[in-house]
Amino acid sequence: MPLPPDDVLRGALHVLFIGGVYTRNWTLHDEVSRKQINDLWEALHEIPDLLTRWRDDSEPELVMYLREYKAKWSEPDLEGAYRDGMTRPP
Numbered sequence: 001m002p003l004p005p006d007d008v009l010r011g012a013l014h015v016l017f018i019g020g021v022y023t024r025n026w027t028l029h030d031e032v033s034r035k036q037i038n039d040l041w042e043a044l045h046e047i048p049d050l051l052t053r054w055r056d057d058s059e060p061e062l063v064m065y066l067r068e069y070k071a072k073w074s075e076p077d078l079e080g081a082y083r084d085g086m087t088r089p090p
Helices: 006-026 034-044 047-052 059-070 078-086
Strands: none
Touching: 006 034, 006 047, 006 059, 006 078, 034 059, 047 059, 059 078
16 A cells, blocks of 8 residues: 655654654653543554555544544644644655
Protein backbone atom coordinates (compact mmCIF):
# COMPACT_ATOMS: atom_id res chain seq x y z
CA MET A 1 0.00 0.00 0.00
CA PRO A 2 1.18 3.53 -0.66
CA LEU A 3 2.27 5.94 2.03
CA PRO A 4 0.31 9.14 2.57
CA PRO A 5 1.18 12.38 0.78
CA ASP A 6 4.27 14.14 2.16
CA ASP A 7 2.32 16.88 3.95
CA VAL A 8 0.12 14.34 5.75
CA LEU A 9 3.17 12.27 6.68
CA ARG A 10 4.97 15.35 8.04
CA GLY A 11 1.87 16.35 10.02
CA ALA A 12 1.38 12.88 11.48
CA LEU A 13 5.04 12.56 12.43
CA HIS A 14 4.89 15.96 14.11
CA VAL A 15 1.90 14.79 16.17
CA LEU A 16 3.85 11.72 17.30
CA PHE A 17 6.81 13.96 18.19
CA ILE A 18 4.58 16.29 20.23
CA GLY A 19 2.96 13.32 21.98
CA GLY A 20 6.37 11.94 22.88
CA VAL A 21 7.62 15.27 24.21
CA TYR A 22 4.52 15.80 26.34
CA THR A 23 4.64 12.28 27.72
CA ARG A 24 8.33 12.58 28.55
CA ASN A 25 7.79 15.91 30.30
CA TRP A 26 4.75 14.63 32.19
CA THR A 27 6.86 11.89 33.75
CA LEU A 28 8.87 14.56 35.58
CA HIS A 29 5.98 15.40 37.94
CA ASP A 30 2.69 13.96 39.12
CA GLU A 31 0.37 16.76 37.95
CA VAL A 32 -0.98 14.88 34.94
CA SER A 33 -3.27 11.92 35.45
CA ARG A 34 -2.65 8.47 34.06
CA LYS A 35 -6.06 8.85 32.41
CA GLN A 36 -4.82 11.79 30.35
CA ILE A 37 -1.65 9.94 29.36
CA ASN A 38 -3.73 6.92 28.41
CA ASP A 39 -6.12 9.06 26.36
CA LEU A 40 -3.17 10.69 24.60
CA TRP A 41 -1.75 7.36 23.56
CA GLU A 42 -5.18 6.04 22.70
CA ALA A 43 -5.23 8.81 20.07
CA LEU A 44 -1.64 8.27 18.93
CA HIS A 45 -1.08 4.54 18.88
CA GLU A 46 -3.11 3.95 15.71
CA ILE A 47 -1.25 6.55 13.64
CA PRO A 48 1.81 4.49 12.58
CA ASP A 49 -0.39 1.61 11.42
CA LEU A 50 -2.76 3.98 9.62
CA LEU A 51 0.17 5.58 7.79
CA THR A 52 1.34 2.20 6.51
CA ARG A 53 -2.09 1.24 5.16
CA TRP A 54 -2.99 4.64 3.76
CA ARG A 55 -5.91 5.09 1.38
CA ASP A 56 -7.24 8.22 -0.27
CA ASP A 57 -10.01 8.39 2.36
CA SER A 58 -7.81 7.81 5.46
CA GLU A 59 -7.26 11.40 6.58
CA PRO A 60 -10.68 11.77 8.27
CA GLU A 61 -9.86 8.70 10.39
CA LEU A 62 -6.56 10.25 11.45
CA VAL A 63 -8.19 13.56 12.34
CA MET A 64 -10.95 11.71 14.22
CA TYR A 65 -8.38 10.24 16.63
CA LEU A 66 -6.91 13.70 17.23
CA ARG A 67 -10.32 15.29 17.81
CA GLU A 68 -11.39 12.56 20.23
CA TYR A 69 -8.46 13.51 22.44
CA LYS A 70 -9.21 17.22 22.05
CA ALA A 71 -12.79 16.64 23.21
CA LYS A 72 -11.40 15.43 26.55
CA TRP A 73 -8.24 17.48 27.09
CA SER A 74 -7.09 20.95 26.08
CA GLU A 75 -3.44 20.08 25.63
CA PRO A 76 -1.57 19.12 23.72
CA ASP A 77 -3.61 20.30 20.75
CA LEU A 78 -3.00 17.29 18.54
CA GLU A 79 -5.04 18.52 15.60
CA GLY A 80 -3.25 21.87 15.73
CA ALA A 81 0.10 20.05 15.83
CA TYR A 82 -0.98 17.99 12.82
CA ARG A 83 -1.96 21.06 10.81
CA ASP A 84 1.23 22.86 11.87
CA GLY A 85 3.36 19.89 10.90
CA MET A 86 1.71 19.69 7.49
CA THR A 87 2.94 23.17 6.60
CA ARG A 88 6.52 22.73 7.83
CA PRO A 89 9.09 22.72 5.07
CA PRO A 90 10.66 19.35 4.25
